Amino acid sequence: MDAIEIGRQSAARLHDELVTLGCDPWKPLALVTMEADRRGIEINPIEAGSPLLAGSRASFDPLTRSIKHERTSSDFENAFLIAHELGHVTLGDDRIENATADVDPARPAEAAPVGEERIVDYSRKARREVQMDLFARELLLPRPTARRLHLEAGMSASQIADKLGAPFAAVAQQLLDALLLPAVLPPSETGPDKPLNERQLEAASHRGAAYLLEAGPGTGKTKTLVARVAGLVQEGVDPRSIVVLTYSNKAAGELSTRLAGLNPEAAAAMWIGTFHAFGLNLIRRFHKEMGYASEPRLIDRPDAISRLRDQVASLNLTYYRDLYDPTMQLRDVLGAISRAQDEVVSHERYAELAEAMAKPGVDSATVEASDKALEVSRIYRCYEDIKAKRGRVDFGDLVARCVTFLEERQDVRLALRAEFRHILVDEYQDVNRASVRLLQALTADGRNLWCVGDVRQSIYR
Amino acid sequence: MSPPIRSSQVLDLFATAYRESTAALAEFLVKYPELADALVEYAHQLNLQRECAGERSITPEDELWIEAQVSRISAARSAISDPFAAWQPSQYVEARKVLGVPAAVLIAFRDRLVNVASVPLPFLKHLAELLKVGMADLVIFLEGSPRLAANTSYKANAAPGAPAEKADFESILAQAGVPADKVSALLEEDI
Numbered sequence: 001m002d003a004i005e006i007g008r009q010s011a012a013r014l015h016d017e018l019v020t021l022g023c024d025p026w027k028p029l030a031l032v033t034m035e036a037d038r039r040g041i042e043i044n045p046i047e048a049g050s051p052l053l054a055g056s057r058a059s060f061d062p063l064t065r066s067i068k069h070e071r072t073s074s075d076f077e078n079a080f081l082i083a084h085e086l087g088h089v090t091l092g093d094d095r096i097e098n099a100t101a102d103v104d105p106a107r108p109a110e111a112a113p114v115g116e117e118r119i120v121d122y123s124r125k126a127r128r129e130v131q132m133d134l135f136a137r138e139l140l141l142p143r144p145t146a147r148r149l150h151l152e153a154g155m156s157a158s159q160i161a162d163k164l165g166a167p168f169a170a171v172a173q174q175l176l177d178a179l180l181l182p183a184v185l186p187p188s189e190t191g192p193d194k195p196l197n198e199r200q201l202e203a204a205s206h207r208g209a210a211y212l213l214e215a216g217p218g219t220g221k222t223k224t225l226v227a228r229v230a231g232l233v234q235e236g237v238d239p240r241s242i243v244v245l246t247y248s249n250k251a252a253g254e255l256s257t258r259l260a261g262l263n264p265e266a267a268a269a270m271w272i273g274t275f276h277a278f279g280l281n282l283i284r285r286f287h288k289e290m291g292y293a294s295e296p297r298l299i300d301r302p303d304a305i306s307r308l309r310d311q312v313a314s315l316n317l318t319y320y321r322d323l324y325d326p327t328m329q330l331r332d333v334l335g336a337i338s339r340a341q342d343e344v345v346s347h348e349r350y351a352e353l354a355e356a357m358a359k360p361g362v363d364s365a366t367v368e369a370s371d372k373a374l375e376v377s378r379i380y381r382c383y384e385d386i387k388a389k390r391g392r393v394d395f396g397d398l399v400a401r402c403v404t405f406l407e408e409r410q411d412v413r414l415a416l417r418a419e420f421r422h423i424l425v426d427e428y429q430d431v432n433r434a435s436v437r438l439l440q441a442l443t444a445d446g447r448n449l450w451c452v453g454d455v456r457q458s459i460y461r
Numbered sequence: 462m463s464p465p466i467r468s469s470q471v472l473d474l475f476a477t478a479y480r481e482s483t484a485a486l487a488e489f490l491v492k493y494p495e496l497a498d499a500l501v502e503y504a505h506q507l508n509l510q511r512e513c514a515g516e517r518s519i520t521p522e523d524e525l526w527i528e529a530q531v532s533r534i535s536a537a538r539s540a541i542s543d544p545f546a547a548w549q550p551s552q553y554v555e556a557r558k559v560l561g562v563p564a565a566v567l568i569a570f571r572d573r574l575v576n577v578a579s580v581p582l583p584f585l586k587h588l589a590e591l592l593k594v595g596m597a598d599l600v601i602f603l604e605g606s607p608r609l610a611a612n613t614s615y616k617a618n619a620a621p622g623a624p625a626e627k628a629d630f631e632s633i634l635a636q637a638g639v640p641a642d643k644v645s646a647l648l649e650e651d652i
Contacts, residue, residue: 040554042557042563042564044563044564044565044637044638045638046565046636046637046638047635047636047638050636050637051574051607051624051626051628051636052565052568052569052574052633052636052637053621054572054609054610054615054621054622054623054624055617055619055620055621055622055624056615056616056617056621057616057617057618058615058616059613059614059615059616059621060613060614061564061568061610061612061613062550062612062613063548063549063550063553063610063612064550064553064557064564064567064568065550065553065554065564066563066564066565066568068564068565068568071638081616084616085614085616088614093614096550096612124616124617124618124619129616132614132616133616288620
């Protein structure tokens with residue numbers, strides 16, 4: 001389970017509640033209006049293109065407790081825009097940030113750019129926006145309802161779409177999700193199975209300076225991490241300011257499920273995911289500041305090899321030249337480049353280090369190693385050019401690119417530090433230089449950074 | 462009720478007062494902030510006339526003085542604090558009811574999207590009373606550049622941004638879906 005699924009389940013529960021209260025499920029606009037009324041939120045339909053919309057299609061303002069949305073000719077589309085904003089209301093954005101009002105004895109002297117000087121970043125593909133779109137779709141047509149209508153009432157996607165006034169694509173997608181994806185069961189609403197022991201409690205309650213919990217297998221590391229997050233939420237920390245980073249999707253999914261069992265709305269609002277997913281989200285949000293014309297797409301290894309293969313003949317290679325089938329050589333070189341990215345080493349620095357290897361007086365094997373590394377640096381540079389020209393990023397860029405960007409841009413760094421006040425890292429034993437530098441950029445001297453790991457389980461051992 | 466004073470009359474009064482004392486500039490700026498640019502320019506012209514009458518051309522010192530005064534006025538404008546900063550959700554709800562406008566219109570004022578010259582005085586007066594600020598301070602605040610609200614969640618195809626230009630009050634009301642008869646009532650100049 002992830003934050004998006006938690007949001008969808010929350011929307012489905014809300015749909016059922018509204019129907020139980022007497023709302024007609026076939027009237028999507030009435031459904032969202034009822035929910036807005038229940039929450040004391042005013043809905044303002046606005047003429048499309050009006051400056052009141054500030055270039056958006058919809059917005060939720062917690063101060064005025066109102067939703068503005070582009071006035072369209074379709075009730076369903078209007079309802080979808082309102083439902084998207086109701087997602088923000090339900091999943092943690094119905095609170096007013098007031099950084100200066102929060103008591104924080106360790107507040108850094110450097111102020112984050114706020115108010116009119118703040119950095120306005122946006123990506124409709126950012127996880128939070130995707131989460132709200134899926135919340136909206138689920139609120140208007142929950143997957144269990146779509147499944148029942150199709151299997152029990154025998155309605156096709158077109159018939160459901162016609163009756164609901166919805167676009168066929170939206171209904172078809174929801175129906176496909178309902179029929180083809182495995183059902184994700186809601187997490188059981190249980191707290192931690194056993195109370196924390198004294199040492200676990202001490203670790204979970206730590207606040208302030210960076211903290212590393214080193215413990216072996218079976219000692220309740222994850223339980224302590226979950227308890228710490230629950231404790232922060234109980235203390236009133238904004239869940240949106242909590243980031244839980246892991247090194248695998250599996251670990252992120254397990255943590256999400258456990259946290260959703262304690263507090264689904266808070267779990268949907270906080271960031272729980274891998275370092276790479278976090279980096280991708282940052283790149284999407286700040287793509288313009290990073291110099292990309294549009295949100296960069298991911299390039300995978302076969303695509304990278306295929307594009308490099310077209311260029312490699314012009315690189316005048318000796319060691320990594322294989323005219324018959326350069327694929328294998330390129331796969332190894334891309335592996336080396338990936339490791340360089342993990343160390344945040346650019347192609348320029350790679351070339352410098354390669355040249356430095358061949359100091360006068362070194363043996364011939366070292367000279368050859370230096371020459372080989374220089375060839376790798378040329379391929380590395382060519383690969384970087386290919387990605388830049390095509391607006392692509394690879395897996396290694398997801399963290400490394402964010403590190404160099406945040407180290408260059410103090411304003412963004414401070415803005416993110418203000419946004420993410422508590423960072424927790426699971427499986428800390430698997431850190432590399434890129435992830436450490438990312439954590440340094442995201443925290444002020446490691447303040448409110450809390451890590452858990454077991455060095456004996458490190459992948460680098 | 463006396464008819465509203467026209468801007469040309471204000472400038473005439475200012476010319477007389479300024480010839481007697483240059484302190485008139487500060488007084489008129491406080492009373493008529495909407496005419497700030499015209500008043501400063503007029504003061505400049507009056508200084509020029511005075512200098513030319515004495516057959517003395519403008520010295521670099523004069524230029525420096527004018528520049529300093531303009532900077533002082535600009536600084537005073539930017540020092541006006543945000544009258545909406547302390548407003549809580551309940552105050553917005555109350556203002557919606559008292560003023561009879563949807564939240565989107567209040568947001569337009571808060572985010573300085575409205576061309577202040579197009580807002581009827583009675584409406585401005587009501588808003589200033591609700592905000593507990595003087596009319597002059599409210600006008601100076603509203604004359605600032607449009608801004609993008611913090612704390613707001615957006616759904617957009619690209620990064621949202623504050624509009625480059627302000628819109629007239631009437632147009633804002635229409636875009637926010639305020640019915641025509643209500644718009645007419647809100648545009649009434651009579652208190």
